[in-house]
Amino acid sequence: MLFKQFLNDDLGCACYLVGDEHAGVAVVVDPPYYIEPVLADADRHDVRLVGVVETHTHADHVSGHGRLALEHGVPIRVHRDAGATFPHEPLDDGTEIEVGAVVLRTIHTPGHRPEHCCFAVIDRARSEEPWLVLTGDSLFVGDAGRPDLAVEAREGAEGLFHSLRRLVELGDGVEVFPGHVAGSLCGAAMSSKASTTIGFERRFNPALQGELADFLDARLGPQPPRPPNMERIVELNRGELLGPRPPLDRIDSVPDEAIVLDVRPTEAFAAGHHPGAVGIPVSGSSFATRAAFVLPERPLVLHAGDEEEAERASRALQAVALFGVSGWQEGGGTEKLEPVSLDELERLLADDTVELLDVREADERDESHIPGSRHLPYRTARAAAEAGLLNGRPVVTICESGPRAAVAASVLQAAGLDARPVLEGGVADWQGETCSFRRCGS
Amino acid sequence: MLFKQFLNDDLGCACYLVGDEHAGVAVVVDPPYYIEPVLADADRHDVRLVGVVETHTHADHVSGHGRLALEHGVPIRVHRDAGATFPHEPLDDGTEIEVGAVVLRTIHTPGHRPEHCCFAVIDRARSEEPWLVLTGDSLFVGDAGRPDLAVEAREGAEGLFHSLRRLVELGDGVEVFPGHVAGSLCGAAMSSKASTTIGFERRFNPALQGELADFLDARLGPQPPRPPNMERIVELNRGELLGPRPPLDRIDSVPDEAIVLDVRPTEAFAAGHHPGAVGIPVSGSSFATRAAFVLPERPLVLHAGDEEEAERASRALQAVALFGVSGWQEGGGTEKLEPVSLDELERLLADDTVELLDVREADERDESHIPGSRHLPYRTARAAAEAGLLNGRPVVTICESGPRAAVAASVLQAAGLDARPVLEGGVADWQGETCSFRRCGS
Structure with missing residues (x-):
């Protein structure tokens, strides 16, 4: 069985490549818009991508399903309640997705969103029983998904409570691979550790203790800020398929209406930057989230130390639907930011x-x-x-x-x-x- | 809890970074000689390395403990039966290694080698009970370690049987992270999947079924070839600490006594190579193992497509103690290799x-x-x-x-x-x- 986890450290998102190396086939679960690392790994393991599977319509990052479908002809599957308007094969509770000797069994787990599904993964070469479960935004490592983004929080929390119970029934020895790790705004207290087990979470995850009333008490309290750009990202993720973007070009001057986003380290920005530039280091944590929160809806010009840094920033911005980058330039300028001790x-x-x-x-x-x-x-x-x-x-x-x-x-x-x-x-x-x-x- | 797995795909080896981000400390378990990716990750998570821990004296790859100790002053811990002659703090069954709120509890598990230890990892921020176990070369995903490399195979197998029983007692919900995945010669039937659980292996791993007699029957059968360079690697890993190597230089001519190792893809080698060169593509699987098997004990000159490819090959060769690389050149030449359909x-x-x-x-x-x-x-x-x-x-x-x-x-x-x-x-x-x-x- 081929199984790989891809983490976007900036947003705390996880994507999975699941397949059968002997049969030479694999599916991608919850792909990021920047699909190249997944494609490279599939290539290295000599597997053909036969499907994209979404646990749900993501609100915090742009999915790569459009690119995989348009550029590579890979069919997409998502639960029928997602309201997806792109061509897809709808999933229902119990739908089995066969990938060689590997099976992804759909478990409909509404809560975070009404269409949310988990996938119990079976490797028939080893057993007919699930080895692991991909839990998307339901069960996290040390936490559970937030219920307040797609529906009224109480309705979401009630659904989530029952969905989590279904996951626990999978049994203690089943590995858990979540859709998010620390750094994400899709939960409050999740760990940076990127996997766990049903057994460990059943015993030590506060969200799996107690009855519905306790759960509601705990889940309906304060939540982290809603992900920036959320409505826009949801619409992109369930609407018309989004293809590739033009490459990032070096440009000579900053267009009049554009704002400069300086992505160099803070010390470099403080020492000298373009007047009017906003400074958010791409090397720091939560770069894309911070950018999406503070930038106005205007074209962007990236100021970076070199092309690689600019490319990295551009990719991170695309992940949160900030597609309006006009180009990049080498950073620097006369304006300073004076720190205070x-x-x-x-x-x-x-x-x-x-x-x-x-x-x-x-x-x-x-x-x-x-x-x-x-x-x-x-x-x-x-x-x-x-x-x-x-x-x-x-x-x-x-x-x-x-x-x-x-x-x-x-x-x-x-x-x-x-x-x-x-x-x-x-x-x-x-x-x-x-x-x-x-x-x-x- | 900070927990990262680093895989060497070429040799099928796994290394782990385990720590406490809040306390800013971590240890490295079973480091490869090429320690830079681990150092970069520790840096990115802002943790200081406070220890190197070895599950055992490795026979298939050169450890990075020498580099971590000599270049970064990190102390080394290994079981007292390892016969290690470098400065180290000896481990015993039950020794607890504290890393902030994280604890590695030593479980002495002889079998693959007499000094072999597993480490049950506890994150006190979540529970006083083990969350995962680092199993080194004892329990693999779908297999168990080979018993025939360090001691007489029957003695090793008997030890391994009892060691595996101790691991099963950890409980179904404990995650298992092994020292090897598919591609390694340290086991026969392990999966390319890089983690599992005690519960899943207890039920579906052939090595955990049946009694001692069944186990011996199964384990004392044919084994894969012994890792090449094994004795030399074991001596390096328990002897005097091995520091860094000089950087790889581009050279003008091939010294008389040297042999050329051409690491370009097979098609490039076949189309034209240096007379007398051996061709093993670094982009293919098991590059280092193949090189260690077939190369004579003579200085090497690498022929590569570019410097990056040469560097990659040099690092992979160092992992199996092939340190005698005189330099690199761009590959090519008049000799051809004519394929047959x-x-x-x-x-x-x-x-x-x-x-x-x-x-x-x-x-x-x-x-x-x-x-x-x-x-x-x-x-x-x-x-x-x-x-x-x-x-x-x-x-x-x-x-x-x-x-x-x-x-x-x-x-x-x-x-x-x-x-x-x-x-x-x-x-x-x-x-x-x-x-x-x-x-x-x-």
Whole structure:
């Protein structure tokens, strides 16, 4: 049995190549838009792709099913409730997809979305019973899918509860390979470990303990932000098939209406960048998500250290449906971003010469924050500046360890503000007084 | 919990990075000599390497523990029975290695070798019970380790039987991550799938069924060839620490005593190569193993398509202790290797103008072979030619699908014979009569 997991570290998405090397055939489950690594692996194992299978219509990344269908003639399968308008063979609960001696048995598991399916994978060369299950956005490693993205949260959570019970019935010895790992916005507490077992999760995953009421209590609490671009991505993923994009070109000048996205490391951006550029390092975590949150709907020009870095950024942006990249240039320029140390920040706050913006999420701020700081999650910085919610005073941005503060400061600087980030350290390193949600005072 | 598997596809070896991202620490289990991908991943996850752990003294690949210790100051741990002469902290059954909130609990599992240990891995952030077990060369996916490499096979097999029983006691829901996958000579029937569970193997792995007598019957049968260079690799792995090697240089001429190893694809080698060169494509399977089997103990010069291909070949050769590479050159030359089609072979045999060499292994030949062909496993071709066992007649080499026939023909040609390979197809595609071990006739 051929079985390979492909992780997109930036978005925390997993894709699977499942097949039978002896029969020379395989299917791809939940392909990313950037399908080349999967094609290369299929080629290396000398298997022909005979199908694309989707666990559900993804809301956080653009599927590669269109490219596989249009460029390689691979047929697509998805559950009939997906409302997919592209040509596909609909799946139902129990549908068996045969791939040589390997079988993917469809388990309809609504919850995250109504059409969601898991696939129990059987290798007949070893046994007639499932060896592993691909759980998509239902059961994660240490967590379960969020129920609030496609339907009303309570309805989703009830469906998910019953779907998870069905998965547990597969038995302790069945391996679990999820559709997401840490880094994804499709769950809250999932692990960075990329696999587990039914037995381990049955015993130690909070989502598999207790009865429906406990489950609803836990699942209907606060959720992470909804993935950016969600509606657009869902429409792309269930609509007309999306083919390949033109290659990324080097260009000479920045078109008038375009915005520059500088993807170099923060130090390079801080040392000198194009005036008006937004800086989000592609080498950092959650690059694409951050870009999708803070960029306006305008054509993009990438500023990168070299072509490889630009290509990497372009691919990551395509994964979240940011297709409007006009080209790339080598990064650099006269504008600087001046970091603030925690010591200097203390003096600036004592002198009341800056406003401190806490750019983390609400749950982090509730744990502990610096008194007098204003809460402005980095992902809302552009909207806040455009809406005139910042009064023009110099601002300092702070997060946990620097990266989000840097993005927020670059966004605010691009919007015309005097903005400086704390790059070394964050709220947890603050030596002065802090507040928490429940108790105030240090 | 940070958990990453690194596969060497060429040798079928697995290495693991296990750690605690929050605490910023990790250990490497069974590192390859080429440690750079592991270091890069540790860096990307911002973890410091605090230990190297060996399941046993490997006989098929050079460990990277020397490089990690000498270049990065990482301490090494291995079971006290390994007879390791390098500085190390000895492990015993039950020793717990703490890595932040993650614990590796040592399970002494003699069998493959007397010092062999497995490691049950616990993530205290999730449970006090093992989540997974690193099984080294004891339990494989669909197979068990071979018992005949370090000790007398019966003694090894008895130890292995009891060791496997201890692993089964871990419980069905524990994930299994082995030290080898398909492609390795350290087992016979392992899967290319790189993980499994105790529960699935308990029920469906032949090595876990039945009593000691059944196990011995099964394990003491024929084994794959012993890994080439085995004694040398074992000595390197338990002796003085082995540091880094000098970089691979491009050189102008082939030193007198050197032999040329051409690592380009077979078609390129066949079209024109350096007289006397041996051709083994680095893009093919089992490159390093094949090289270690057929190359004499002489300095090597690599002939490659480009520097990247040469580097890749050099790294793969170092993995099997072939360190004597003098440099690389661009491949090509006047000597050709003339393939034979199956149709032409039929005519040549009818005219009795060639001798047909079946270069597969004995178990393959027993299944079915071409009458009148002579058995000469490709890995023994050089020794046979040097010992004068071939009478100087033109030979044709044949295997299952071409690659081993190509290697054998290049080795025989380098030894001065008129040798041609069947590159398209093999014994199974032969239209004429075949023999099998039990029944003769087609």
